Amino acid sequence: MKNRIIWLAMGLALSLTVQAQNRFFTKTGHIDFFSHTAVEDIKATNDQVTSFLDTSTGDMVFSVLSRSFQFPKPLMQEHFNENYMESEKFPKASFIGKISDLKSVDFTKPGKYQVKIAGKLTIHGVTKDVEAAGELSVDKDKIDGTSVFSVKPEDYDIKIPSVVKANFAESMKVTVQMNYQLYIPKK
Amino acid sequence: MKLRTNHILLLSFLLLTATVNAQNLNDLLAAESSDGPQPVEALFKATRVINGHSVKQLKKGELDFRISHRFGQVNTGPYEFFGLDQSNIHLSLEYGLLDKLMVGVGRGTYEKTVDAFARYNITNQQSGKGAFPLTISYLSTIETVGLKWSDPTRTNYFTSRLSFTQQLLLARKFSKLSVQLMPTFVHRNLVPTVMDPNDLFALGVAGRFKIANRLAITGEYYYVLRPTPQRTAEKYYNPLSLGFDIETGGHVFQIVLTNSQAMREGGFIGKTTSSWLNGGIHLGFNISRVFTLDSKTKK
Numbered sequence: 001m002k003n004r005i006i007w008l009a010m011g012l013a014l015s016l017t018v019q020a021q022n023r024f025f026t027k028t029g030h031i032d033f034f035s036h037t038a039v040e041d042i043k044a045t046n047d048q049v050t051s052f053l054d055t056s057t058g059d060m061v062f063s064v065l066s067r068s069f070q071f072p073k074p075l076m077q078e079h080f081n082e083n084y085m086e087s088e089k090f091p092k093a094s095f096i097g098k099i100s101d102l103k104s105v106d107f108t109k110p111g112k113y114q115v116k117i118a119g120k121l122t123i124h125g126v127t128k129d130v131e132a133a134g135e136l137s138v139d140k141d142k143i144d145g146t147s148v149f150s151v152k153p154e155d156y157d158i159k160i161p162s163v164v165k166a167n168f169a170e171s172m173k174v175t176v177q178m179n180y181q182l183y184i185p186k187k
Numbered sequence: 188m189k190l191r192t193n194h195i196l197l198l199s200f201l202l203l204t205a206t207v208n209a210q211n212l213n214d215l216l217a218a219e220s221s222d223g224p225q226p227v228e229a230l231f232k233a234t235r236v237i238n239g240h241s242v243k244q245l246k247k248g249e250l251d252f253r254i255s256h257r258f259g260q261v262n263t264g265p266y267e268f269f270g271l272d273q274s275n276i277h278l279s280l281e282y283g284l285l286d287k288l289m290v291g292v293g294r295g296t297y298e299k300t301v302d303a304f305a306r307y308n309i310t311n312q313q314s315g316k317g318a319f320p321l322t323i324s325y326l327s328t329i330e331t332v333g334l335k336w337s338d339p340t341r342t343n344y345f346t347s348r349l350s351f352t353q354q355l356l357l358a359r360k361f362s363k364l365s366v367q368l369m370p371t372f373v374h375r376n377l378v379p380t381v382m383d384p385n386d387l388f389a390l391g392v393a394g395r396f397k398i399a400n401r402l403a404i405t406g407e408y409y410y411v412l413r414p415t416p417q418r419t420a421e422k423y424y425n426p427l428s429l430g431f432d433i434e435t436g437g438h439v440f441q442i443v444l445t446n447s448q449a450m451r452e453g454g455f456i457g458k459t460t461s462s463w464l465n466g467g468i469h470l471g472f473n474i475s476r477v478f479t480l481d482s483k484t485k486k
């Protein structure tokens with residue numbers, strides 16, 4: 001009986017350690033996008049991005065609610081959700097991908113690492129293969145990730161009427177800043 | 188034998204670990220990003236359905252300049268060019284004091300009315316788990332008739348020019364269709380004859396159907412409770428209006444057909460004297476231009 005308890009405890013400890021080491025998580029990731037034209041600047045920020053990073057496989061997943069983007073002008077925000085993103089139909093944007101040069105990162109050693117990330121980006125119900133360069137700052141139980149890339153609305157079937165075309169840059173500059181913490185699953 | 192049980196136990200633990208690990212990151216993501224209730228937006232695109240208010244709220248710092256125009260009655264025939272020779276306009280400036288409180292002032296040709304209102308957004312419809320099903324607002328208005336006194340010889344009080352409206356707006360969006368109910372109470376301080384009631388109760392129903400991203404069909408009807416048969420000299424009708432919304436950036440254009448000439452509650456609920464059935468229809472339009480005076484996040 002005693003023996004069995006020891007085995008059990010060992011097994012449990014093992015499973016916890018394996019679990020706890022390689023998953024990093026954030027619920028307060030930051031994404032903003034910016035478009036500059038002579039007519040106007042469009043900027044929106046979202047500080048409620050959920051993301052996981054698995055350091056053993058390099059897998060990364062992101063989930064972004066369109067409605068959580070905050071615009072300086074309320075009317076712009078309404079148009080973004082109603083007319084461009086169609087947030088009722090497509091509430092979320094997501095990214096499923098991988099760090100393609102995982103070997104270049106030593107997650108046990110604090111420091112800054114340049115990485116390449118590739119995967120599938122889904123916006124407005126349209127999925128595209130994308131690649132971006134990013135930087136990971138590894139710390140103890142903490143990883144910060146940043147990346148800047150551009151997204152063309154027309155690639156994702158987001159229609160911009162000709163009347164307001166001058167207000168939009170051809171591509172939006174997207175900035176991603178993630179503050180991963182070690183993931184501890186809820187019991 | 189005992190040892191073997193322990194082995195099995197260990198094995199099963201290892202297996203468990205493996206499964207937990209292999210569990211899709213995506214499932215984890217879905218579990219962690221389970222969203223709370225989200226507000227449902229854009230039940231209506233302009234602050235008016237056609238004549239009456241909608242639950243569309245001006246947010247803090249938004250200024251709405253509205254120009255509404257109604258031509259004469261279609262049944263006036265070719266002499267009046269089917270109503271187009273006559274014109275009746277209403278101008279208003281409306282502003283969001285808070286995200287939930289907007290106020291406005293206006294001036295209308297119809298009976299030379301000056302009006303003011305305040306509207307408070309009590310709660311919003313949400314989607315998702317534990318969502319609240321309705322958007323509810325409360326409207327209070329005051330109108331003054333600016334016409335010269337019909338009988339200057341008697342003692343006339345300024346208060347006789349006033350009428351008041353209290354209205355509750357209950358709205359819900361079902362995908363492309365938004366529906367709104369408006370229980371309304373109108374009080375007129377002075378009415379034309381003893382037969383006219385000072386207090387009127389009405390129930391309004393309005394809708395918006397989105398046919399494209401920037402186009403919608405709208406409709407609005409108020410059932411006004413009056414004693415039947417009407418004993419007043421003038422016969423009053425219930426206002427029925429149909430509209431077509433076109434949205435371009437900060438503008439909303441509304442092309443409308445309505446049997447009421449007035450564009451404020453006291454007028455269209457209390458004094459609509461023409462009927463759709465005999466061609467007493469007015470063609471008209473509303474233009475709304477929203478300016479953002481105070482940006483939320485100035486950087």
